[in-house]
Amino acid sequence: MSIQTAKRLETVEEYYFSKKLREVRALAASGKPILNMAIGSPDLDPPKEVVESIQNAVVLDGAHKYQSYQGIPELREAISNFYENKYKVVLDPENEILPLMGSKEGIMHISLAYLNEGDEVLVPNPGYPTYTSVTNLVGAKPVYYDLVAENEWEPDLKDLAKKDLSKVKIMWVNYPHMPTGANGSIDLFKKLVNFATDHNILLVNDNPYSFVLNDNPISILFVPGAKNVALELNSLSKTFNMAGWRVGMVNGSQEKIEAILKVKSNMDSGMFQGIQKGAIAALNISDDWYSKMNTIYKERRKLIWELASILGCNYDKTATGMFVWAKLPKGINAVEFIDTILYENSVFITPGDIFGSNGAGYIRFSLCVTKENIKEAIKRLQVEA
Template sequence: MQFADRLQPLQSNVFADMDNAKSRVKASGKQVIDLSLGSSDLPTDKFILEAIAEALNDTSTHGYSLFGSTLDFREAAAKWIKQRFGVIVDPETEVLPLIGSQEGTAHLPLALLNPNDFALLQDPGYPSHYGGIHMASGQVYGMPLLAENNFLPVFADIPSAVLAQSKMMVLSYPHNPTTATASLEFFQSAVEFCQHHNLALVHDFPYVDLVFDGSIQPSLLQADRDRQVSIEFFTMSKSYNMGGFRVGFAVGNRELIRALRQIKAVVDFNQYQGIMRGAIKALSGDRTSIDHVVDTFKTRRDVMIDALQAIGWQIPRPASTMYLWAKLPEVYAHDSVKFCLDLIAETGIALSPGAGFGKHGEGYVRFALVYPPEILRKAAMKIGQFLQTSSN
């Protein structure tokens, strides 16, 4: 049986290797503390679940959910955008419900790229962004994100030959995995660059609320108020702990929204209307539940930073996200995969190797702070023992 060439870059990755390693450790009977996946351990709030539960007995919610039946959700999303960022959008033409934002970011390249067109992605960056380009038979140009540039891409360094073949740029701040944030001025420069080079500007914005110490992350929509080149993706997974419910939405340029809607129409319907009712409740509520999420991950950040400092691993204190982005100890400085495989085999602690996020992620590992403080301290202690043994 023959398969499409586009499957080749999807067949193996370091995260599959990590999953196999976790399975081997679990099979041996050893406890695994999995800090490799950014899946929140916090529960969905009761008021959201109650709205979903109430819908179950409403038989009008049991059928297919077509675009027309999502108007209430689209209006709630548009109202949220206005309240949050002061940007007015049309819920009919500039908002599109999604089965999680990953669905949208993976499908949009199918609407924008012809075979061998380039997409400009962050390196390191979120792996599904790369997967969407490969599925569209496009080419990836990785924009290096370096510590000396505050993990922001330098647009002037993109080769002109690549730009001539490029159709889209994908950004995501607060950034996974580096935890970097971006200013409104940076987004304005990105908009100007993409306007000049006729690129669609895509911003994946899952960590809109997960910023700490009084910081506020601006929206791309504030830099492109007329939505000339921009589309932004939002999810209910991080702020509202609704990852398993798979609900998100896109907001932006009406032509980009229409193109994405055309792709979506031949791939899927929308999710269950009861889930959308829960999402409407979430978007319409106050910040009480969000503040709890932010405070929880801020506390975990501080606990883990302090615990790692105690074992001699100095890591910058991130201003955002649910992660730590840590430069590897010298003995493993150029092999993040080996470090993670050795660590889990010896201790049961699973981290994400930086190499899995792109070439410029090598030399780092990502911690996902998805356990309570006492477990994080235990993980740090085990890592300290592992590092002491490795350095001998």
């Protein structure tokens, strides 16, 4: 007997990397020397202070009990101090900060808190595929807005304003942008806040790449009046090499945080205290940490640029973040191209198509690859060039 699945599953597919990585693992298991240059999963260790903090925390009295849905007060205080020190944004730790088990869950929590069936959501193209899948899962409708190189991967808000936005409830933005590395600016954030205010839209900036190869970290909440219409997601995954720890946060006005907490408190039972203690240590780390990480990423990025050039790609050397977004020569299908390289050269790269139609003709390299492995990929692909 077959039990019928929910109709919502008809609106989504398995996440690309979940499916593709099974194929990549099978190739590796068969003896292929696969070099994975596709995934933004940091390969470097977290700060030693962070590891020591969780080690010490596991023996504390009460460490293994259920924890607060809002996180321990010390964590919210650390997030508040971090935002004030790094972004010049003042957040009340009591009611304007909600720690998350990774910011990815925040996308679902925000959507469940604010979207009804039939509501519309503005989703960037190209952009993070989870914005679309979560929108579909909750019964809302994704409406894509174009990001193109000619406009520096920023939305054309004048063009958007001409459209019927009466059903739009949420607009997802993501600066520094993934996958393109476009940095955004306070001027852009001001325009976005004004746009959201004019059209009564909840604006959500997804901001996990602020400190990766970026000398000017910014938050949308810096803009005066932003808290009236905006939320910001952030994460410790990329900045502190803590992807597997699942520590994120959503920040905004008390009213909005309370709405999200209604959802979250019914979906988990609080974050392990030791992880919260580790997160506090990370948020209090010295600026030397960022400099050290970016020195490593700069060295890797230079080699990735060399690899992209071998493949005949163009790329923007001013882009920020953990990836290199590269345009293939005209007429080359990115999906077919990366599959050829995967099967013939055992190098796995991400096709831009998975981020939306405006990603067609592009490929994305991750910087979470050792210099030795990048040099090996260069050797393999030089033969083909």
